[in-house]
Amino acid sequence: MKRFFNSLGFAFSGIIQGWKIGQNFKIQVGCGLVSLVLCVLLNVQGWEWIVVLILTGGVLSLETLNSSIEKLCDLISVDRDPKIKTIKDLSAGAVLIFSVIAMVIGCMIFIPKIMLLLS
Numbered sequence: 001m002k003r004f005f006n007s008l009g010f011a012f013s014g015i016i017q018g019w020k021i022g023q024n025f026k027i028q029v030g031c032g033l034v035s036l037v038l039c040v041l042l043n044v045q046g047w048e049w050i051v052v053l054i055l056t057g058g059v060l061s062l063e064t065l066n067s068s069i070e071k072l073c074d075l076i077s078v079d080r081d082p083k084i085k086t087i088k089d090l091s092a093g094a095v096l097i098f099s100v101i102a103m104v105i106g107c108m109i110f111i112p113k114i115m116l117l118l119s
Contacts (some may be wrong), residue, residue: 011053018064025063028099032056035106042113051109055102062098066091 008009018025035052038044044052069091 012063014068018060018067022063022067025060025067028059028063032060035046035110038110042117044109044113048109051105054070055098059095059102060101062095066095069109 019029035056039049039052070088075085077084
C-alpha cells in the first residue's frame with residue numbers, strides 16, 4: 001500500500017511540474033475549465049459530460065507526455081540536432097491533432113446549445 005501512495009505522490013508531482021514548466025499546459029487547463037463551466041451552464045447530457053471529460057483529460061495527458069519527451073530530448077542533446085527536432089515536432093503534433101479534434105467536438109456539443117439559448 002505504501003508503494004501505491006508513493007506512486008500517487010510521484011504522479012501528482014508530475015502534474016505540478018507540468019503546471020510549473022508548461023505554458024501550454026496552463027492554457028489547456030484553462031480551456032478545460034471553460035469547457036466544464038459550459039457543461040454546467042448549458043446543462044449538457046450525461047454522455048456529453050463524459051465526452052468533454054475524456055477529451056479534456058486526453059489533451060492534458062498528451063501535453064504532459066509532450067513536455068516529458070521534450071525534457072528527455074534536452075537531456076540527450078543540448079546541441080541543435082535535426083533528429084531531436086523531429087522527435088519534438090512529432091510530439092507537439094500529436095498534442096495539436098488531439099486538441100483540434102477536441103475543439104471541433106466541443107463546438108459540436110456547445111454551439112447548438114448556445115444557439116438554442118440565443119434564439
